[in-house]
Every structure is written in structure tokens, then in C-alpha cells.
Amino acid sequence: MTTLTNWSGNYAYRAPRIHRPDSVEQLQEIVAGARRAKALGSRHCFNDIADTPGELIDMTAIPDDLQVDDAAGTVAVNAGINYGRLAVALQERARALPNLASLPHISVAGAVATGTHGSGVRNQGLGAAISAIELVRGDGELVRLSRGDEAFAGAVVSLGALGIFTKVTLNVEPTFDVRQDVFEDLPWAELEANVEAILSSAYSVSLFTNYLASTVAQVWCKSRTDAGASIVFDGAGRVNPSLFGATPATIPRHPLPGLTGDVCTGQLGVTGPWYDRLPHFQLVFTPSNGEELQTEYLVPRERALEVIGILRGMAPRIAPLLQVSEIRTIAADDLWLSPAYHRDSVAFHFTWVRDQPAVTELLHELETAIADCGPRPHWGKLFAADASGLETVYDRLRDFRRLAETLDPQGVFRNDYLDRYVFAG
Numbered sequence: 121m122t123t124l125t126n127w128s129g130n131y132a133y134r135a136p137r138i139h140r141p142d143s144v145e146q147l148q149e150i151v152a153g154a155r156r157a158k159a160l161g162s163r164h165c166f167n168d169i170a171d172t173p174g175e176l177i178d179m180t181a182i183p184d185d186l187q188v189d190d191a192a193g194t195v196a197v198n199a200g201i202n203y204g205r206l207a208v209a210l211q212e213r214a215r216a217l218p219n220l221a222s223l224p225h226i227s228v229a230g231a232v233a234t235g236t237h238g239s240g241v242r243n244q245g246l247g248a249a250i251s252a253i254e255l256v257r258g259d260g261e262l263v264r265l266s267r268g269d270e271a272f273a274g275a276v277v278s279l280g281a282l283g284i285f286t287k288v289t290l291n292v293e294p295t296f297d298v299r300q301d302v303f304e305d306l307p308w309a310e311l312e313a314n315v316e317a318i319l320s321s322a323y324s325v326s327l328f329t330n331y332l333a334s335t336v337a338q339v340w341c342k343s344r345t346d347a348g349a350s351i352v353f354d355g356a357g358r359v360n361p362s363l364f365g366a367t368p369a370t371i372p373r374h375p376l377p378g379l380t381g382d383v384c385t386g387q388l389g390v391t392g393p394w395y396d397r398l399p400h401f402q403l404v405f406t407p408s409n410g411e412e413l414q415t416e417y418l419v420p421r422e423r424a425l426e427v428i429g430i431l432r433g434m435a436p437r438i439a440p441l442l443q444v445s446e447i448r449t450i451a452a453d454d455l456w457l458s459p460a461y462h463r464d465s466v467a468f469h470f471t472w473v474r475d476q477p478a479v480t481e482l483l484h485e486l487e488t489a490i491a492d493c494g495p496r497p498h499w500g501k502l503f504a505a506d507a508s509g510l511e512t513v514y515d516r517l518r519d520f521r522r523l524a525e526t527l528d529p530q531g532v533f534r535n536d537y538l539d540r541y542v543f544a545g
């Protein structure tokens with residue numbers, strides 16, 4: 121038994137053995153000899169998705185081996201790399217990824233396997249930037265899948281069920297700069313009247329609220345400077361003194377009340393490289409505060425105000441367990457298990473206090489309350505739905521089950537999580 125826990129500390133892996141291969145060949149050998157195996161990324165999930173009753177394989181010791189292909193506009197890299205290291209290496213080559221999640225510490229493979237995303241009405245989830253994957257199958261063989269291959273759209277957001285990604289190829293673009301402006305105290309009435317304009321007021325927008333207060337506490341606007349002036353700032357770069365009634369913060373802010381903004385990426389309109397503005401937290405600092413649980417649901421973007429209304433109605437019930445909630449947007453993609461599959465989406469993220477029994481009870485109520493809006497839970501966070509509930513919102517879950525049975529016929533990568541949510545239907 122290992123004594124390893126996830127980042128939050130709310131889950132202790134039960135795997136009897138942990139391996140740390142430093143080459144793909146070593147990894148293949150371990151998998152070929154295993155009855156059950158699972159890859160471990162940076163351990164930022166809040167549930168048992170990365171656990172196994174067999175060989176738990178930490179992928180972080182395999183060297184990054186980054187290769188930029190300028191002609192193709194791609195970078196190929198070993199899959200255990202985290203976004204922070206990848207971003208710095210890309211910036212040195214004047215390249216960028218289109219978007220990042222709120223923290224750069226997560227592994228690329230673990231993030232895309234769970235449908236991780238950032239924000240932006242035109243920005244898809246992180247998996248959409250993947251153009252090819254190499255993976256070790258249950259028999260230890262290496263397979264390559266590229267965009268256009270039949271199984272590819274099912275294989276990116278794959279919950280670790282199909283095999284262990286060794287190499288991923290990502291689409292890159294020329295580097296770009298971003299400025300970040302935080303606005304405070306957005307009146308709810310303004311949000312209700314201008315929701316589309318507010319959510320699309322910058323390249324990436326996040327709203328932070330507890331649903332109880334009389335205003336939305338913070339609006340984080342991340343604007344590409346190559347896109348020119350906008351409703352966030354004017355032609356001379358001056359911040360708009362009022363974004364639909366919200367006013368610019370005068371000091372750096374942290375999304376969690378009472379914490380210092382110094383650990384967050386640069387604000388107050390100061391321009392910086394994409395990788396140092398698109399996440400909320402700087403790579404050099406420990407992200408968020410660790411003492412937390414997380415949940416997130418994606419619903420079609422046109423249902424945003426309906427869900428906000430329901431959550432505001434439940435605010436007295438939600439607020440005692442909530443540290444903060446983030447509302448952001450994700451553009452539709454074609455990855456089967458992506459929470460934004462074929463739906464332009466708005467995501468409702470919750471950072472909870474670490475009282476798991478109370479949070480679990482609340483999640484049942486919350487999911488019942490928003491059920492009509494088709495909420496797709498984030499695979500890596502806490503949720504209450506069971507396999508049949510997931511099948512009603514994840515249109516391709518059955519297809520994915522068949523794909524997993526074909527690519528992993530011996531069930532080497534199965535675990536309790538997959539048995540509960542994917543194979544129980």
C-alpha cells in the first residue's frame with residue numbers, strides 16, 4: 121500500500137505498488153507484466169479516478185523531450201510534463217498554446233484525460249489542442265492515434281481507460297501577450313441584462329461569486345493585446361472605469377476572500393506573456409490554498425442565467441460550504457467525453473471547504489436542482505451523478521465504453537471509478 125495522497129489530501133491512493141519509470145521502454149515492461157495499471161499525473165483530481173488495484177505509474181520521471189515542428193505548427197512532448205514547464209519551453213521558442221487552466225502545475229496528460237479547460241467563449245478545452253497521441257496499450261504495445269483516425273475523438277478525454285499516454289502532439293501558435301484586469305462588484309442586474317457581453321468582454325473571462333452577496337465579487341478579464349482595444353480598455357490602454365457597473369480593482373486580487381493576490385498572475389492591466397496571465401496562479405507559488413474540494417458542471421451557454429438564478433436561490437444552503445464559485449465559458453469541441461462536447465458551454469465551478477460528507481450531501485441537492493439544464497460534471501472533481509445519470513448528459517458515453525472494451529479487452533486500465541461511472545451502465 122502506498123501512503124500517497126492527491127493534491128487536496130482528500131483521497132489516499134490504495135494501489136499496492138507505485139513505479140516511477142524514466143523511459144517509455146521501462147513503462148512498457150511494467151504495463152506488459154501488469155494485471156491492472158494506471159498512470160498518475162500531478163495528482164490534482166479530487167476523486168479516485170487515478171487509482172488502481174495494481175501498478176500505479178507516476179509519469180513525471182520520463183524526460184520531457186520537447187520537439188517543435190514549425191512547418192506543422194505543433195509541439196510533440198512526453199505526456200507527463202506539466203503545463204508550466206511546457207509553456208516556458210514554448211515561450212523560449214516564441215510559441216504559445218491557445219489556452220491554459222487556472223493553474224499551470226497540472227500534467228498535460230492528466231488534464232486532457234479529464235476534460236480540463238480554461239475560459240473564453242471562443243476557447244475550447246485543453247484537449248482540443250491535441251493533434252496526436254502515442255499510448256501504451258494493456259499488452260505493452262505502443263500505438264499512435266492522430267486527429268482524423270476513427271478512435272481519436274474518443275481517445276483524448278479518456279479518463280485513463282484506454283492506455284497510458286507517452287507522447288502528445290499539441291497545436292501551437294506564435295507567442296502572444298495578455299493583460300489582466302480585475303473588476304469588482306458587478307451588479308447582478310447588469311449581469312442578467314448583459315450576460316453575453318460580459319462573458320465575451322475579453323479573450324478569457326471568469327466571474328467569482330458566492331451567490332449570496334448583492335454583487336458578483338470579481339470579474340477577471342484576460343485580454344490578448346494583439347486584439348486591440350475593447351470594452352475592458354481603450355485605445356491608449358487605459359482601463360474602463362466601469363464594466364457594466366463593476367469597477368477596476370486597485371490592488372492585485374485573489375479569487376478567495378482574504379487571501380493575497382501576490383500569488384496570482386499579474387493584474388492591474390500589466391501586459392505579460394500568455395503563460396503568465398492565462399492561469400490565475402503563478403507557477404512559482406503553491407496554487408490556491410490546498411484545504412479545499414472542487415466540483416464543476418458545464419451546461420449549454422444559453423442556460424447560464426437559469427443556473428445562476430437557481431444557485432442564487434440556493435445561496436443560503438451553498439454559502440456555508442463554499443469558499444468561492446467561478447463562472448467561465450468553454451467553446452464546443454468534438455471530443456466524446458469532453459464536458460463541452462458539441463455544446464458552447466458555461467461552467468459553474470465550486471471551491472468547497474474540506475467537509476466531504478456535507479459537500480456530498482449538497483451535491484445531490486444541487487444536481488437535482490439544475491438537472492433540467494443538462495449539467496455535465498468535470499470528471500476530475502467531486503459529483504453525485506451515477507452511471508445512468510452520466511449517460512443522459514454525456515451523449516457518447518456508451519460509444520466510449522465500447523471503445524474501451526476494444527482497445528483494452530483485458531481491462532488492464534479499469535478501476536473502481538471506471539466500473540462505477542463507465543462500465544456500470
Ligand SMILES: Cc1cc2nc3c(=O)[nH]c(=O)nc-3n(C[C@H](O)[C@H](O)[C@H](O)COP(=O)(O)OP(=O)(O)OC[C@H]3O[C@@H](n4cnc5c(N)ncnc54)[C@H](O)[C@@H]3O)c2cc1C
Binds near residue numbers: 200283
Ligand atoms: C487547484 C486546482 C485548480 C484546478 N483548475 C482547473 C481548471 O482551471 N480547469 C479545469 O478544468 N480543471 C481544473 N482542475 C482540475 C484538474 O485540471 C484535473 O483534475 C486534472 O485531471 C489534473 O491533472 P493531473 O495530472 O493532476 O491528473 P491526475 O489526478 O494525476 O490523473 C487524472 C486522470 O488522468 C489519467 N492520466 C494521468 N496521466 C496519464 C497518462 N500519461 N496517460 C493516460 N492517462 C493519464 C489518470 O490515470 C487519471 O485517470 C484544478 C485542480 C486543482 C487542484
